[in-house]
Amino acid sequence: MDLKHENIIWQYGRREGDLLPGVLLKEDGRYYIKSAYYAQVNEQLSRLSMLMDVSRSIMAEIDLDSLLQLIMQKVTIVMNADRSSLFLVDHEKQQLWTRVAQGASEIRLPFGEGIAGDVARTGITANIPDAYEDKRFNKDFDIKTGYRTKSILCMGIRNQHGKIIGTIQVLNKKDNTAFSETDESMLSAFCALAGISLENARAYEELQIERNSLEVRVQERTKELATEKKKADELLLNILPVDIAEELKVKGEAEPRAYERVTVMFTDFKGFTQVAEKMSAENLVSDLDKCFYYFDEVMDRFKVEKIKTIGDSYMCAGGLPKPNRTNPVEVVLAAMEIRNFMDQLKEIKRNMEQPYWELRIGIHTGPIIAGVVGKRKFAYDIWGDTVNTASRMESSGTPGEINISEATYQYVKEFFQCQHRGKVAAKNKGDIDMYFVERIIPELSHDKEGQVPNQAFLEKLSQIEHLV
Structure with missing residues (x-):
């Protein structure tokens, strides 16, 4: 045709x-x-x-940025216009602003200014055949870009309550005619559609912001809880051995355990009461803290578990909560280090003409029972005749010496030179064979004084640990 x-x-x-x-x-x-x-x-x-x-x-479309882009793209096509812009109303700042304006970057203008601002303020549609004939139009953008704005159709976007939340402005109809009443009807329908979509997108965006804020708060709270848990765990580990602490956290209780070979050490300061009477409370606690702090550090290095302190007494044990064969040797090594530390401290105090303490050390090896006692201020403790005997070894000892029992001596005699004291009376224990540990035997010593083990010492100790 x-x-x-x-x-x-x-x-x-x-x-x-x-x-x-x-x-x-x-x-x-x-x-x-x-x-x-x-x-x-x-x-x-x-x-x-x-x-x-x-x-x-x-x-x-529910993403606000994507929705604005889509509206601008579609309204330009539907209205057969050259370009479009969409302004949103910021009621708090009393501004109109746009994230998308075809042919321009973000634009902000005071509420009521310009054609879009006036439409947003009054709600009256602006259908202008020639923009240059309208006093509200600002030619600066055209002058800057070289663009010639002719016809303009600008209409308010309202929400479901009739409140203007933005404006849509279409420029230059492509057939070079003015925008007609039919165009106004079409844009009105488009604005109604945009109003619903924008409100939905804004609600979704606010929900996402609140969700993200909630997630941040949850993360912060989780971090705070993790920090508090770490503090609680560290505090728990200061009170209990690691294995016992884990068992207590998992089960809510720690079952008592029996051990066949544990080496228990007691220390006590001779003349503590007399010296303490001459010191202020602050200096007394400070000196005790320095001594026990060093003791703790030594016990950690030799895998010896601190049990507790009672006044000026210090109690620890090797071979628990994880059993091993080498605990008698390790406890004696730890005893040698803290004895040497106290000897050095004693010399410093003498030179400064200050009162000093002398340390007694008693060690015994044997079977014990270990467990957690108490409900609130619970503590890891050990019981048995081995504990009592170790205590008697300390009280029967001599300041500056490491006093060990016959049982301990049999486990450590291949590593240390010991002086047999013979049978010594111990309270409620009768006569017990006791020994003073003097030094590491020469062939296993790194130094002449016999205070530091050499490689041969460590290899020999490793062999004992791996015996079946």
Whole structure:
């Protein structure tokens, strides 16, 4: 079919006296009139169909930035415009601003200023055939970019309560005509659609912000709880051995255990009461703290478990909570280090003419029972005759000496030179064979004084540990 436009003619409308424009067309040698009214209807139906398609894509978008971009893209097409901009109202700052404006970066302007600002303030649609004839229009953007703004159609976007939340502005209709009433109706429908979508997107964005804020608060609280848990764990480990602490956290209780070979050491300061009477409370506690702090550090290095302190007495044990074969040797090594420390401290105090303490050390090896006692201020403790005997070894000892029992001597005699004291009376224990540890035997010593083990010593100790 070959249709050729001939000329525009007038024809009678449906009502008497109406004249409607029509188009005279020729087809296959015959002429007929096509009504411009029907052409307009077809165009409107086409644009409404396009609006329906657009509405589906816009309503499906919930990300605000993406939605703004999509609205600008679609409104430009539907309105057959050259470009568009969408301004949102910031009621708190009394500003209009846009994240997207085709042909421009972000724009902010005072509420009520310019065409968009005036429409946002008054709610009255602005349909301007020539922008340069309107006093509200600012030519600065055109001058800066070289763009020529002609026709403008600007309309308010309202939320479900009728409050203006933004404006849509379309520029320069592509057919170079002014925007018509039909265009206004189309943009009005588009603004209604945009209002719903923007409110949904804003609600979603606020929800996401609140969710993110909640997540941050949860993370911060989790971090705080982790910090508090770490502090609690560290405090627990200061009170209990690691294995016992873990068992207590997991089960809520720690079962008592029996050990066949544990070496228990007691220390006590001779003349503590007399010296303490000459010291202030602060100096007394400070000196005790320095001594016991060093003792703790030594016990950690030799895998000896501190049990408790009672006044000036210090109690520890090797071979628990994880059993081993080498604990008698390790406890004696630890005893030698703290004895040497106290000897050095004694010399310093003498030179400064200050009162000093002398240390007695008693060690015994044998079976014990270990467990956690108490409900609130619980403590890891050990019981058995081995504990009592070790205590008697300390009280039967001599200041500056390491006094060990016959049982301990049998485990350590291949590593240390010991002086047999013979049978010594111990309270409630009768006569017990006791020994003073003098030094490490020469062939296993790193130094002449026999205070530091050499590599041969360590290899020999390792062999004992791996015996079946």
